[in-house]
Amino acid sequence: MKTTGSIGRRLTLLLAGVAALLSLLSWGMVTTLARQAAERTQDNVLAASATTIAETLRSEQGEVRLELPYSAFAMLDAISQDRVFYRIAAGDALLTGYDDLPVPTAVPAPGQVVFDTGVYSGEAVRMATVSRPVVAGSQPVQVTVTVAQTRHGVGTISAELSRVAAILSVAFFAVAVGLSAVAARTSLRPLNEIAAAVSRRGPSDLRPLRRDAPEELAPLMTSLNRLMERLGQSIRRSEDFIAEAAHRVRTPLAVVRTQAEIALRSVGDEAEKTRLRRIIRAVDESSRSAGQLLDHATVAWRADDLARAPVDLAELAAQTAGALEATAAMKDIRLHLDTAPARVAGDAVLLENALRNVLDNAIKYSPEDTAVRLSVRTADGEARIAVSDEGPGLGTGPAEALTERFRRGDNTEGIVGSGLGLTIARDVLTAHGGRLEFAPAPKGRGTCVSLVLPSL
Template structure:
């Protein structure tokens, strides 16, 4: 359970545990000291009472006489309302008191004051005895004075002090828990500030951390700096590799395609021409896949740190249509553009790549001598670019799966493609907080693809 707690909770629990231990220890110490103080007070009063009685013993006409002083017993009432017992023994004769009251064993050894705890009349008692020798008659007579008191009052005083100590310990514990929470938060404040400094950075900000930190966080700062340095190197190597790989793949593919076209012109048999056409088609597919893989990787990297430019969607559509004009002209496909004022904030390179892939699909799948309609609109904080073609549409399968990588519709047989165009467009729009809507055109067949973006 402790392992799943946060550092702050762990530190709070640890400090609260220490506070609880100290509270229990303080309660035990205060209770024990209170008990000992109450017992010591009772012993002192018992000793004073027994000594006072012993001092009144005298010898008169050869006999031991005693006048029991009232103050000797009344002083025991200062502690509590407990019952008091006493016994005075001269030699073998009980002068006064309770005959069956036991005498502390130490009293017979000649100790000045002997104390003992025992039982009398079914109650626990504390006894104090004083031994004295009185000259009476033919010789000295040993006299033992014993005074006893029940322990109920002392126990009550000890219990009251113990409860008071428990209340104070509980109050101490509650205050300590509050201070523990404050101490844990204060201790973790530098770590939280350190984490916020890291989280505020952009995804591509891999500069070393220069923020001042406590000595305990210095190893973490050093480890993060080393990690970001390695990550930056890895990203640069990946970008260089992707660009180099795309170049290395497309260059020989272009050479193979050129040689295949030359061979196609000089081929004599129809079988050879069919083989060469399949080779050219495979080369086109490979070249297109390599290009779109590079585009997709570019989108993945740039999406982490988007440019924030104000873009006029009308101009963006015009540029994308102009770039595909030669390809569309080869199939006698015309672009019909209907624009209205619409602006967005985003990365122009990525948005042009997304729109270019959508228009390329529209041209590629449209029959010859048709029209691709492009409409730009903006309403209620949303800007849209809608591209509608007159091709075979998006097929009968689930349309939402067409944005997955390398996924193509079931009606694309015979058309060169990689299955990455809509994936790139969807990723670009998602990075800008938008979405890609796909549906089949309501009238005349064809596909209707809408790029939805937050308007500026």
């Protein structure tokens, strides 16, 4: 599967992008507002200073007089250490101050302040100008007072505020990125939980997923459940089909067997009898194979919804051995039973089926006049039924491969079988949380197949 990026990363990146934009915007706004506030403060003080000076103007013996009030400059000093200039002129004539200070762009009406920005002695200055008519002699003269101040203070204050704003913005951005990552992970968690729930399931668990999911994931859950339902249905259909087919094959086979037995009794010729016996044996094996097909379908069917009743393995072993006693006797094989108490939780029918297949193999592949041993033990929380024979062994290949469906070993010459026995045994054990183990028999000859289950 090719992955195309990550939703989590994309979400984080998107949120981080928004955070970066907001940080930049807020930094820009704070910087602008700080600059404006600093400038407004300077303007207010300049205006107050110019007005204070203008108010001290008076006329004395036909001349305009003024006393520069100390307070007018003191307040300018208070906001910054910037240099201060002033110019007081009656009409065009300079009364006092710096004559070369830039002239205001407009003459302010009485009670109004005109602000200007200009350059004086190589530095940027902010100027406030007020004007006031003063009666000197016969007619009033318009006296203008201009107070100017360099702008280093304003620059410093706004630069400092802008720096603080920048630090805060970066901090905000960092926190926002962290939170975005957390948010992305949190919002994707339900998806991961569903994935984990699906992958935790056993291979044949097709029950619908019953868990709470966020609204956005509901369609996914619904279609997943529908898919599983359809899959389950089609598996069930094919299992039903196999079971039905096996059943239909077995019925006529039973008829053939009966007829062959009747014929066997009535013919006298030895060669005919041998031929009929061969037919009966082949029919028996075919019937068994058909039975195994049926068993296989049953196992797959029951393993989905496993019963968990206590099962006594010693009893189970005795029962199964009893059922195969006759088959063993036909080959003069002795069945030895050696059991200790062992209990597991599970489906007795399935477990019996698994053991029967393993024991059947032991009898089937052993030479005549040998022994097959069945032992039941519990150790380290595990119950174990071991079936050992004195047969030819499992051959050279990996033993696990023999559990594959329809897989038969290379030692089966002349022995009829379907290759399903070990598959059934393994499936039953897997469904019970157990396993099938293969080893050489303890006596150096033959095979030991063990059914291992979690003990109760």
